[in-house]
Amino acid sequence: MADYTKPLPEVNEDNKEFWTGCKSHELKFQKCKSCGHIRWPASIICPICHSRDLQWIVTSGKGKIYTFAVYHVAYHRGFENDLPYTVADIELEEGPHILSNIVGCSHHEVRCDMPVVLSWEDITEEFSLPKFRPLS
Amino acid sequence: MVISYGHNAFSSDSMRRMLIERNGDDAVFGHFGAAAGYALAAQRAMCTFHTGPETWKHIAVGQRKWANLNPLATMYQRTMSFDDYNKANWVVEPFRLFDNCLMTDGGRAIIITSSERARDLRHPPVLIAGIGQHNPSSDVHQATHLTGPTGAKKSGEMALKMAGVTINDIDACEIYDCFTYTVEITLQDYGFFGPGEGEDWFKDGTIEPGGRMPVNTSGGQLSEAYYMGLTSLSEATMQLMGRCCERQLGPTTNTKSPEIVLCSDNGGILQTHSCTILRRS
Numbered sequence: 173m174a175d176y177t178k179p180l181p182e183v184n185e186d187n188k189e190f191w192t193g194c195k196s197h198e199l200k201f202q203k204c205k206s207c208g209h210i211r212w213p214a215s216i217i218c219p220i221c222h223s224r225d226l227q228w229i230v231t232s233g234k235g236k237i238y239t240f241a242v243y244h245v246a247y248h249r250g251f252e253n254d255l256p257y258t259v260a261d262i263e264l265e266e267g268p269h270i271l272s273n274i275v276g277c278s279h280h281e282v283r284c285d286m287p288v289v290l291s292w293e294d295i296t297e298e299f300s301l302p303k304f305r306p307l308s
Numbered sequence: 309m310v311i312s313y314g315h316n317a318f319s320s321d322s323m324r325r326m327l328i329e330r331n332g333d334d335a336v337f338g339h340f341g342a343a344a345g346y347a348l349a350a351q352r353a354m355c356t357f358h359t360g361p362e363t364w365k366h367i368a369v370g371q372r373k374w375a376n377l378n379p380l381a382t383m384y385q386r387t388m389s390f391d392d393y394n395k396a397n398w399v400v401e402p403f404r405l406f407d408n409c410l411m412t413d414g415g416r417a418i419i420i421t422s423s424e425r426a427r428d429l430r431h432p433p434v435l436i437a438g439i440g441q442h443n444p445s446s447d448v449h450q451a452t453h454l455t456g457p458t459g460a461k462k463s464g465e466m467a468l469k470m471a472g473v474t475i476n477d478i479d480a481c482e483i484y485d486c487f488t489y490t491v492e493i494t495l496q497d498y499g500f501f502g503p504g505e506g507e508d509w510f511k512d513g514t515i516e517p518g519g520r521m522p523v524n525t526s527g528g529q530l531s532e533a534y535y536m537g538l539t540s541l542s543e544a545t546m547q548l549m550g551r552c553c554e555r556q557l558g559p560t561t562n563t564k565s566p567e568i569v570l571c572s573d574n575g576g577i578l579q580t581h582s583c584t585i586l587r588r589s
Contacts, residue, residue: 179335187333213332213447239352239454242401247328247340256401259339261348261449271449273337279401284355301336 176295178250186214189228194300197292199233201268202226212268233290234307235264242279258282262304276305313538314415323411342486343408345577347400349454350489356455357504360402364488365393366510367523368406368530371485373516375527377555382410383531407488409529416538418545423589434548437473437568438585440466448577459581460497460572467583471568475499478585479566480522480547480557482540484573485529494572495523498583517555518562525555537573541584544569548588 183191193200203210206223210231217224240260246252258274260282274282275291288304295301317323327341334340354360372388375381388406396405426433442462445451453459468474475498485491492506500521501509515523526532526543533539547557547566558565571584 178338179330181333181336182330212450239348239355241344241347241351242398243338243344244398244401246338248335248338251338254338256398257338259337259344259348261352269449271334271337271339284352303337 176250178295179248180296181299186216190214191299193228193230194292194302195298197290197300198230199264199290199302200228200230201266203229210267212270229266231264231266233264233302235262235270235288235304237261237274237282237284237286237288237304238263238269239284240274240282242282260288260304262288270302272301273303274305275303281306309420310417311420311538311541312415312417313535315535316413317411317534318413342577343403344400345448346487346489347403349493349578350402350487353455353489353493354402359489359492359504359506361394361404361407363492363507363510364407365390366507367485367488367491367515368393370510370513370515370519371524371528372531374522374525374555375531377517377561378526378532378552379554381527381532382412383527388531403487403489406530409486410531410534412533412535414533414535416533416535416542418538418542426589431549431551433589434545435587435589436584437587438467438469438471438583440464440468440470440583441581442466443580445579448579451577451579454578456493456497456503458493458497458578459574460494460583461499463572463581463583464498464570467570467585471585471587473568473585477568478521478570479564480525480544480569482525482544482547482569482571483523483528484537484540485524486534486574488530490574490578491523491528493578494574494581498570498572522557522561522563525552525557525561537571537582540571540573541586544571544584544586548586 204218205225207221209220238261244256258279260274287307289307291303291305293301375383440463442459444453483491513519557563573582
């Protein structure tokens with residue numbers, strides 16, 4: 173873990189609960205107490221009804237691939253050994269979309285609308301990343 | 309009023325830094341830059357309606373033919389075949405090298421004044437007949453408009469209405485073409501063809517010299533030069549003034565002499581859009 177060379181999450185007041193949840197392998201999002209909208213990225217105000225009243229909920233970690241892109245070029249040295257790798261926009265069962273990676277299969281097998289589940293990657297003492305693999 | 313743009317994007321790393329620099333926690337997952345953002349949009353389009361490299365090759369090759377008539381174009385002396393397009397390396401799949409625009413050292417400027425003052429100038433003036441803007445979202449990862457309608461739909465409707473014309477009156481288009489897919493989705497949302505009909509619409513040289521709807525007649529940002537929205541606005545203006553020499557629309561290129569040209573610009577990952585309709589005075 174000491175030689176982890178990729179960018180690390182930047183924790184702030186909005187997303188602290190999210191990354192703390194990830195550390196204990198829980199994928200958490202804010203749910204608006206007023207209109208029920210589950211949102212990502214984290215923010216102090218609901219983008220739908222503008223309420224500041226919120227609670228954090230743990231989601232199922234299941235979803236499907238809304239879209240994806242396969243990198244054949246590394247824009248950061250930390251990803252050179254991963255080429256080709258897949259970045260995907262995952263539509264979670266609970267509604268929000270999240271950007272992540274598809275792991276556990278060849279990039280040739282990745283398809284839009286493919287069902288996926290969480291696959292945690294513990295990268296440092298402080299951080300675990302929510303990645304996704306095909307639902308087998 | 310002068311609107312200008314200048315940049316040493318090719319020889320310096322400033323454009324690269326702007327595009328690749330960390331964008332929130334996307335970098336944690338190895339997601340950087342504009343090519344990958346538009347690749348996400350293009351991939352979703354491929355699963356939503358009929359499109360993909362077989363459509364985009366007509367855009368890349370068609371625009372290159374215009375660049376081959378433009379001595380100022382970066383790719384003036386380099387022809388491109390469908391085979392060249394298909395053999396190019398992937399950058400961020402589904403985009404190959406020639407789906408991506410250029411990075412350019414240079415600049416462009418246009419001068420805007422009242423039509424009254426313009427009458428006394430050396431070159432025939434071009435009128436701004438209509439403008440429209442629509443900006444559908446700020447957070448692209450939550451967006452569901454990436455396969456249309458993008459901001460092009462409402463912007464186009466606004467601009468056409470202001471100009472008092474319809475899509476059938478447009479003689480040529482100068483479309484913001486950061487990537488080939490951007491040209492397809494923009495023309496589709498303006499209403500030139502329906503979702504998935506792009507391949508049929510583009511094939512047989514529709515947008516090329518001699519085609520029935522010339523698009524990006526300087527070579528565009530894919531093959532002439534990347535000057536943001538000024539590549540399209542300056543080319544439309546020059547075409548309407550009749551100052552484009554070998555690539556001039558009309559008898560020179562076996563196309564219709566232009567009266568009305570539509571220009572587009574967009575920002576972010578299809579998050580903002582502007583449409584401008586220019587007219588010969």
